[in-house]
Amino acid sequence: MEQLGIEPKLLAAQLVNFSIILFVLTKLLYTPILSILEKRKKQIEEGLLLTEKMKAEEIKMEEKKEKLLDQARKDAHVIIEEGKKQAKEEEKEIIAKAHMDAEEVMEKAKKEIEHLREEMEKQMKKQTIETAILMAKRLLDRSLDVAKKLEISDKHIKELESFSKSN
Amino acid sequence: MALSKDAKGFVDGVVGYLSNDRRSQDSVPKVSELFRKVTAKALKEKTANVETAIVFSASQLALLSQALETLTGHTVELNVRVDPALIAGFRITVGDWVVDTSLSGQLEAMETLLL
DSSP: OTTTTOOHHHHHHHHHHHHHHHHHHIIIIIHHHHHHHHHHHHHHHHHHHHHHHHHHHHHHHHHHHHHHHHHHHHHHHHHHHHHHHHHHHHHHHHHHHHHHHHHHHHHHHHHHHHHHHHHHHHHHHHHHHHHHHHHHHHHHHHHOOHHHHHHHHHHHHHHHHHHHHHO | OOOOHHHHHHHHHHHHHHTTOOOOOSSSOOHHHHOOOOOHHHHTOOEEEEEESSOOOHHHHHHHHHHHHHHHSSOOEEEEEEOGGGOSSEEEEETTEEEEOOHHHHHHHHHHHHO
């Protein structure tokens, strides 16, 4: 070993030094660093796991959201359809009622017109008769002379006489 | 004042109608139908109100008086009044018994019937 230039004592001392350094480094640096790294690795793994879990949860939520949206769309469609149907029925009812109201108004108007017509006819008839009678009175009064009036009176007296005898 | 041809025709028609020259029985009653049986109340009356269209002669009044006497069974005093509005004929009122043979009365009866 001496021929090779290696001092056994020095070598032994260096080995001891190295062992001591190794021991110290192992105890003071390597183990804590390893521990820290292990801890960090664990944290990262947990983070990744959580991330995966969150992603899965997100997908699940997305699906749920889609489902809910689909359901909401379907519900909305049903509501709109029902609304349309109801609106159509109401429209029909309103139209039918409007027709009925219009018919009622027409009927009432017809009756009123008929009533007015009858009233007017009645009035016209009354006025015509009254005028005719008045005219007849005036014309008779102007046209019958005393002789004719006497003749009529005589005739009526005879009729009264005849009536008195028969009763 | 002379009447026009149409007016004369109208008057003749009305006079004829009211003088019972018509054959129809469904409108104004004949003069003879105007005489109704004397009511009990009228039988007790002693006075008759007579309205005439023209002044009646004494003979006409006598005939009227006689007819009323026959109808009531006793003498009736005539209370005569001239009313030209009657046109022709007369109206007798004895109590609630009324006989109206006047043309005016018949025209009014016709008016009532037509209305």
